[in-house]
Amino acid sequence: MITGKQRAYLRGLANGIKPITQIGKEGVTDAFIKQLDAALNARELVKVHVLENSGLDVKExxxxxxxxxxxxxxxxxxxxxxxxxxxxxxxxxxxPKK
Structure with missing residues (x-):
């Protein structure tokens, strides 16, 4: 679990990165999770784009x-x-420290 201060720091870092993966009409699949997990292991911070045709709520x-x-x-x-x-x-x- 990260603190508010750490989340604010990560938001600052995320400001400069582009989405490297996207979720389409098939939703969150096992293949997507496997791909995202590999990307997180390599980069630690990943931005994801939810396509309009997916019909999914972004926060959910x-x-x-x-x-x-x-x-x-x-x-x-x-x-x-x-x-x-x-x-x-x-x-x-x-x-940053907690």
């Missing part, structure tokens, strides 16, 4: 994804949301 979708990858929800803006998960092998982001 983000909560489901975060639960399935054991990550942390950072923010949702419009049709995009950001997820953080500390990498076991490739730690890149140093979070």
């Amino acid at each position: 979708c983000a909560n489901e994804v975060v639960k399935r990858v054991n990550g942390n929800f950072v923010q949702a803006i419009g049709s995009k949301f950001t997820v953080y998960k500390r990498s076991k092998d490739n730690q890149q982001i140093k979070l």
Whole structure:
């Protein structure tokens, strides 16, 4: 679990990144979760775009994804949301102290 201060720090980092994956009309599939988990292991902070044709609510979708990858929800803006998960092998982001 991350604190508000750490979440604010991650929001600042996420401001400069582009979405690397998207959720379409098939919704949150096992293949998507596997792909996102690999991306989180490599980058730790990933932005996801929820396509309009998916018909999914962005925040509900983000909560489901975060639960399935054991990550942390950072923010949702419009049709995009950001997820953080500390990498076991490739730690890149140093979070501020609690």
